[in-house]
Amino acid sequence: MKIQLNFFESQRTTFNEQIDLTVQSLKAYGDQYDHWVFAWSGGKDSTTLVTLIIYLIESGQIQAPKRITVLFADTRLEIPPLFFSAMQIKRQLEQRGIEVHTVMAEMDDRFMVYLLGRGVPPPSNTFRWCTPQIKVEPMIKKLHEIHRETGNKFLLLTGVRQGESAVRDGRIAMSCGKDGAECGQGWFQVTAPESICDKLAPLLHWRVCSIWDWLKIFAPMNRHGSWNTQLLADVYGGEEAEEINARTGCIGCPLASKDKALEVVVKIPEYLYLQPLLRLKPIYRELRNPSRRKRKTDWQYKKDGTLSKNQNRMGPITMESRAWALQEILAIQNDINSKAPSESQKVYLINSEEEARIRELWRLNTWPDGWDGTEKRADEPFIQRHSDGSITPELFLTESDLSV
Ligand code: SF4
The missing domain is CATH 3.40.50.620 (HUPs)
Structure with missing residues (x-):
């Protein structure tokens, strides 16, 4: 502010x-x-x-x-x-x-x-x-x-x-x-x-x-x-634009509850071929699920050596899920481009350089800072750790798991 x-x-x-x-x-x-x-x-x-x-x-x-x-x-x-x-x-x-x-x-x-x-x-x-x-x-x-x-x-x-x-x-x-x-x-x-x-x-x-x-x-x-500018106005709902009052942003913005502008666009006969883009938001939603991500399951410390408040946090997307999402997004792209009326109306959510770089980062086993891919998948059973040093054991874990 x-x-x-x-x-x-x-x-x-x-x-x-x-x-x-x-x-x-x-x-x-x-x-x-x-x-x-x-x-x-x-x-x-x-x-x-x-x-x-x-x-x-x-x-x-x-x-x-x-x-x-x-x-x-x-x-x-x-x-x-x-x-x-x-x-x-x-x-x-x-x-x-x-x-x-x-x-x-x-x-x-x-x-x-x-x-x-x-x-x-x-x-x-x-x-x-x-x-x-x-x-x-x-x-x-x-x-x-x-x-x-x-x-x-x-x-x-x-x-x-x-x-x-x-x-x-x-x-x-x-x-x-x-x-x-x-x-x-x-x-x-x-x-x-x-x-x-x-x-x-x-x-x-x-x-x-x-x-x-x-x-x-x-x-x-x-x-x-x-x-x-007419096209821009039409995209945001033409006559109904004021009521729709869509915020302008990216396709499938994961922060917006609904893809209002996109839902309008794909009803315009000229842009029916873009309907597969509606599949993007559910992919982002799926990638948030524990089954798609890693979790820290050991004690987490701050720089000063005290316990971090953020124990058991979920983190990056697993390699398998990244591969799944890439395939899904490329399929959306192919579905659109096979029906695009002209070359200039094709859509490249991921272009060939970006795809090559994504695959290269996989080969290099790239993870966000503080993660290395050895962490457990987030939907696996884990011991709930608390920032006061206490734990809530998971019912089905054994004593040996507790030593993790
Ligand atoms: S994805 Fe991010 S940058 Fe794009 S519209 Fe949503 S909040 Fe803005």
């Missing part, structure tokens, strides 16, 4: 008033920077941010900085039509002479490689490794590169949006659960180092219905830039 540049202290506003506040915030803060950098993930909020601000510049409502850079965060897990839509908008930006860079995690940090190659269990609300690793850290690395290259502090623009009430105290939360906000934007806002950039969230006060109005109605109009 951080105090940020706060321009928004309004009561309930209309769509035009929301745009007006955005303009005012950019006039007040943007003019102080020669270089604006956009953190864009292809989701609804950051796409609104990029297309709206370029429109405001082109229509003369705000002054362009000397340089604009758009950084597209490619997680490799975008819902395919969303990715196609982002690629169309990327082309439109490039046609305008705007510099767009794709930012992606290093091979070993990518979602599927980390999950299946290293065996780290799917992210959860208590162990959310994905957002920093596949979205935020690659972006921060790129921001440092930009700063090294220019030597000047720049303005980082994010699509963080919290609606009006949360905005009034000027605090930014990293949460993407509220009001269908876009995963990652709050993290960019909070994590990007102040030594290299200042941050502004010009849509902070926008309501989700205004986001849809921009994407569905205004952005595609000639006079607003003819942006190809």
